[in-house]
Amino acid sequence: xxxxxxxxxxxIIVSIFILIVDYVVIRLTQNRLIIYPVLFASFLLxxxxxxxxxxxxxxxxxxxxxxxxxxDGKIVVIEDVxxxxxxxxxxxxxxxxxxxxxxxxxxxxxxxKILFAERSKGSHVVAWAPKASTHxxxxxxxxxxxxxKKILVRQIAGxxxxxxxxxxxxxxxxxxxxxxxxxxFGSRVDLFIPHDYEINVNLDDKVxxxxxxxxxxxx
Numbered sequence: 374x375x376x377x378x379x380x381x382x383x384x385i386i387v388s389i390f391i392l393i394v395d396y397v398v399i400r401l402t403q404n405r406l407i408i409y410p411v412l413f414a415s416f417l418l419x420x421x422x423x424x425x426x427x428x429x430x431x432x433x434x435x436x437x438x439x440x441x442x443x444x445d446g447k448i449v450v451i452e453d454v455x456x457x458x459x460x461x462x463x464x465x466x467x468x469x470x471x472x473x474x475x476x477x478x479x480x481x482x483x484x485x486k487i488l489f490a491e492r493s494k495g496s497h498v499v500a501w502a503p504k505a506s507t508h509x510x511x512x513x514x515x516x517x518x519x520x521x522k523k524i525l526v527r528q529i530a531g532x533x534x535x536x537x538x539x540x541x542x543x544x545x546x547x548x549x550x551x552x553x554x555x556x557x558f559g560s561r562v563d564l565f566i567p568h569d570y571e572i573n574v575n576l577d578d579k580v581x582x583x584x585x586x587x588x589x590x591x592x
Contacts, residue, residue, distance in 0.1 A: 377478060379538055379555040380426025387422050391415040425558070429476050433550040433583040437519075440482045440570060442585040443526055443553060444562045446471040448578045456565045459489055459515050460525055465572060467564040467587055469580060477556050480583045481516065481541075482564060483524050484549040489515040490541035512539035512554065516547065522590075525565035528556055550583040 376384065398411045434441065450468035471477060492512045510530040517523050528537045539554040541547070556562075566572075570588035574580060580587065 375428040377426045377428050384422055391419055435549055436586055438590040439586045440588045442580040442582050442587050443482045444469055444471055444479050444582045445475040448574050448576055451576055460523060460565060465566045469562045471560050473558055479528055479553040480550050481547045481553050483516055483518050484547055485516045485518040487541050487543050487545050487547055488517050490543045510537060512537045514541040522567055527563040528554055529561040
């Protein structure tokens, strides 16, 4: 199983921690009823961390008229909102909650020019809370497609997620399904979509990053 580059340091640190804990436990006691559960728990922790940072093997789809899911997870919000930070207009908000068991790589939902990319400090309330979009630590990326449609993507840290990694740089061009970044340990991604698009998902739908078409331009 391939490990994402964002997980290499974490995996090394966790491995060292596990080895130290296991060594101390073995040195302090000969009780197998203590040693074996500790070793087993250590093994499970290592497997989970390795699983969390996995890189899936999948064929990305492309749709020049579509917006493809930027992450794996579940649709928790579909609503009309006024996005006042960058778009400054009415639009549709689609929010995707990522559990700790989802793949946590994020992808660009559309291709185009990156007009804005900035990380904002904030709190760490639970990711599914409505105020998480504007109050939590987050990265905000605005992409303009070739047909001048502006799509805003916001990576949001949650109560468990403490680090948002964003590769986007303003002024650069990106391709649909290129890696946008990574969020560590449970989080949420918001999409703000113009009303020119028809939404193809429903609340509670499970979506797959670089695979699921979230919306498509109306004919």
